[in-house]
Amino acid sequence: MGRQAEGRGRMIDRSIAISNVYVMLAYACRAIRSEGRDRIEAERFDHLHDLLAEILVRGVGTQVKRGLHRDYLDRRDELATVRGRINTSRTVATRSTTRGRLVCEFDEYEADTPHNRALKSVIxxxxxxxxxxxxxxAALRRLLPYLDAVTLVAPTSIRWDALTYHRSNATYRLLLGVCELVVRGLLPTEDSGSTQLASWVSDEQMSRLYERFLREYYVFHHPELSPAAPGVPWDYDDTTAHGVEQLPAMRTDVTLRSGQRSLIIDAKYYAQTMQVSPWGKSTVHSANIYQVLAYAKNADIRRDGSVSGLLLYARTDAPVQPDLDVVIQGNRIGARTLDLNQPWEIIRAQLEDVVTWLEDSPH
Structure with a gap:
């Protein structure tokens, strides 16, 4: 159906949903002020790979003009003149002196860094x-000559958690966030055994991106609410407790605070936002509602109802969606959706409406 596909009673503009992945990436990777953001948001993309490729084309092109990230890398080579430190044991073992050479170890200021290797491999x-x-x-191919000095590595060998960022390479954060999303979408084909990319990334990766996006949105727009993802300690009785080390950890996705009030947001990215009973009744997922209630009750150590809990699902095209707002034993508990298939202005209004849970608290 061209740019639109029909889904259970409503029209889904796929290009809007795909473009919003860029916005989520920009927030999640703390690159909201990145150059070219407005131009990318204004374009329409039918495929996720087109969007990710466009981000790399523009981002790496800009980085080339600024200068690729360089770092001091450890090198060892057999040289005719001394450079750095002489490796005596290697010099003896290789009999380098018989050829009038010495094995030296030294630092080289090069562009062949793990960051650039990841970029080249994903391109x-x-x-x-x-x-x-x-x-x-073709635009991606035109970038490769600028990366000639960079080693091409297997994408699956990249250690994403080992890539660090500081002032001189902060512009790489969004680019490598894109690269990681691409690599996480790798799938083996069933027939040829060759490698292809998924037309969309896995739900697990989108779930992680969704969580980071929500947290970083509030960090950027509402620092006064001290957005964070703290753990919630169990509020048990020390005098009678036994085996407390067996209690599972409670880790929040986003917690907002205003004065004495707190809102715990639990991000949910599911294919089905509701559970359906054998009799056809749609309800909020049991485990989810028990989880957010446990968070709120244990975080509310003053027992004054000042902690609320909200399940925030990524909206699907199912006919029934979570829409819950109740007070349970003094704590406000709810479930609602965020429609990522809308233009950014509407998504932002929905995110801002969540903040009113702190203002509208009955306590």
């Missing part, structure tokens, strides 16, 4: 296996 991956139009593939 090549998108060119070879991505669902990217010919024009964008």
């Amino acid at each position: 090549v991956l998108l060119i070879r296996h991505g669902d990217v139009d010919a024009q964008r593939k």
Whole structure:
């Protein structure tokens, strides 16, 4: 159906949903002020890979103009003149002196860093296996000569958690967030055994992105609410407690605070936002509501109802969606959805409406 596909009674503009992945990435990677954001948001994309390729084309192109990230890297080589430190044991073992040479260890200020290796590897991956139009593939190829000095590594060997960021390479945060999303979408084909990219990333990866997006949105727009993802300690009686180390940890996705009031937001990215009984009744997922209630009750150590809990689901196209707002034993508990298939202005209004839970608290 072109840019739109019909889904259970409503029209889904796929290009809007895909473009909003960029907005989520920009927040999650703390790159809201990144150059070119407005231009990318204004475009329409039929495939996720086209969006990710466009971000890399523009972002890496800008980075090339600024200068690629460089770092001091450890090198060892057999040289005719001394450079850095002489490795005596290697020099003896390789009999380098018989050739008038010494094995030296030294630092080289190079662009062959883990950050640039990840960029190059994912650019090549998108060119070879991505669902990217010919024009964008050509633009990606034009970036490769600038990365000639960078080693091409297997994408699956990249250690994303080992990549660090500081002032001189902060612009890489969004680019490598995109790269990680691409690599996490790798799937083996069943017939040829070759590698292709998923047309969409897994629910697990989207769930992680959704959580980070929500948290960083409030960090950016509402620092006065001290957005964070703290753990909630169990409020048990020390005098009678036994085996407390067996209690599972309670980790929140987002907690907002205003004065004495707190709102615990639990982000949920599910294919089905409601559970359906054998008799056809739709209800909020039992485990989810028990979880957020446990968070609120244990966090409310003053027992004054000042802690609320909200399940915030990514909206699906199911006919019944979570829409719950109740007070349970003094604590306000709710479930609602965030419609990521809307233009950004509407999504932001929904996120701002969540903040009113702190203002509208009965306590």
